[in-house]
Amino acid sequence: MTLRHLALALPLLALAGSARADRPNFAFAYEPKTMAAGELELESYSTASVRYDWLANDHTYGWIHQVELEYGVTDRFDLAMYQVFSADQWNGFKLRARYRPADYGALPVDVMFYGELIFGREGEMAFEEKLVVGKIIGKVALTLDSTLEQENLFGEREYKWSEAIGAGYVLTPQVTAGLEAQARMGWEPKTVYGAGTKLEFADPAFYAGPTLSFATEKFFWNVNFSARTSDDDNDPKYLFRIKMGFPL
Numbered sequence: 001m002t003l004r005h006l007a008l009a010l011p012l013l014a015l016a017g018s019a020r021a022d023r024p025n026f027a028f029a030y031e032p033k034t035m036a037a038g039e040l041e042l043e044s045y046s047t048a049s050v051r052y053d054w055l056a057n058d059h060t061y062g063w064i065h066q067v068e069l070e071y072g073v074t075d076r077f078d079l080a081m082y083q084v085f086s087a088d089q090w091n092g093f094k095l096r097a098r099y100r101p102a103d104y105g106a107l108p109v110d111v112m113f114y115g116e117l118i119f120g121r122e123g124e125m126a127f128e129e130k131l132v133v134g135k136i137i138g139k140v141a142l143t144l145d146s147t148l149e150q151e152n153l154f155g156e157r158e159y160k161w162s163e164a165i166g167a168g169y170v171l172t173p174q175v176t177a178g179l180e181a182q183a184r185m186g187w188e189p190k191t192v193y194g195a196g197t198k199l200e201f202a203d204p205a206f207y208a209g210p211t212l213s214f215a216t217e218k219f220f221w222n223v224n225f226s227a228r229t230s231d232d233d234n235d236p237k238y239l240f241r242i243k244m245g246f247p248l
Contacts, residue, residue: 022034022035022036023213023215023220024213024215024220024222024243024245025141025143025166025168025170025176025178025211025213025222026143026164026166026168026178026180026211026213026222026224027180027211027213027222027223027224027241027242027243028164028166028180028182028211028224028226028239028241029143029145029164029165029166029180029182030112030114030130030132030143030145030164031110031112031132031134031143031145031166032109032110032112032132032133032134032143033100033110033112034075034076034077034078034098034099034100034112035070035071035072035078036072036075037072037073037075038072039071039072039247040069040070040071040072040247041069041070041071041245041247041248042067042068042069042070042245042246042248043067043068043069043070043243043244043245043246044066044067044068044242044243044244044245045064045065045066045068045241045242045243046063046064046065046066046241046242046243047064047065047066047239047240047241048061048062048063048238048239048240048241049061049062049063049064049236049238049239049240050062050236050237050239050240051235051236051237062086062087062236063086063087064084064085064086064091065084065085065086066082066083066084066085066094067082067083067085068080068081068082069081070245075103076099076100076101076102076103077097077098077099077100078097078098079095079096079097080095080096080097080098081093081094081095081096082094082095082096089121090121091120091121092118092119092120092121093119094116094117094118094119095116095117095119096114096115096116096117097114097115097116098113098114099112099113099114100112100113101113109133109134109135110133110134110135111131111133112130112131112132112133113129113130113131113132114128114129114130114131114132115127115128115130116128116129116130118149124151124152124155125152125153125154126149126150126151126152126153127149127150127153128147128148128149128150129147129148129149130145130146130148131146132144132145132146139169139170140167140168140169140170141166141167141168141169141170141176141178142166142167142168143164143165143166144163144164144165145163145164145165145166146162146163147160147161147162147163147164148160148161149161149162158186159186160184160186161184161185161186162182162183162184162185163182163183164180164181165180165181166178166179166180166211167179168211168213174214174215174216175213176211176212176213176215177210177211177212177213178210178211178213179208179209179210179211180208180209180210180211180224180226181206181207181208181226182206182207182208182226183204183205183206183207184204184205184206184207184235185203185204185205203230204230205228205230205235206228206229206230207226207227207228207229207239208226208227208229209224209225209226209227210224210225211224212224218246219244219245220244220245221242221243221244222241222242222243222244223240223242223243224239224240224241225238225239225240226238226239226240227239
């Protein structure tokens with residue numbers, strides 16, 4: 001089977017059978033969902049970024065691919081390990097835990113806490129934490145994913161902050177269509193002679209674009225294309241992600 005045939009077959013596969021209850025609706029934004037107890041799943045994230053300068057005829061393309069093995073310890077707590085690759089090398093691995101303090105629908109909004117240790121190829125370490133809140137209202141899925149990452153834990157530390165918002169409409173039990181928006185910003189402490197330590201902030205970057213999600217009991221597939229809405233050419237102009245998962 002060629003890649004073209006596979007691409008055509010995936011939506012048809014997704015439309016067959018019923019959809020899993022905890023299926024993800026978005027490609028970038030996390031939702032307050034965890035694996036069911038005892039379930040094991042293999043997930044794949046492929047993210048492309050494009051940065052260009054038309055005047056200098058300078059175009060840069062990048063790929064990050066992550067492979068995740070995820071296990072539900074309880075219905076509200078799960079663990080995962082990621083292997084991370086770029087286009088030409090292995091970049092490191094990540095260990096992640098997620099926890100929901102209450103069952104789905106027990107609170108006015110569903111809540112999830114997320115923590116992740118990142119181990120780089122050169123021995124560097126980072127830590128990322130998220131607070132995720134969301135709500136299913138009829139056929140509308142809403143989520144807000146707030147992230148803080150501390151890079152270079154044992155050196156000159158840098159920080160990254162991001163917010164991701166997702167809004168989707170469940171067209172059928174298998175198909176959700178929606179929009180995602182992201183805001184990203186970084187900062188780091190800088191020592192200024194005579195003024196002590198100050199924080200140096202990078203300009204924020206904003207992205208927005210459509211998301212489409214297919215899911216069955218045995219498979220899910222999410223795709224998102226986002227364009228930068230801010231003017232800072234230091235950040236990628238476009239982001240494209242394909243995310244898929246299979247229970248084991």
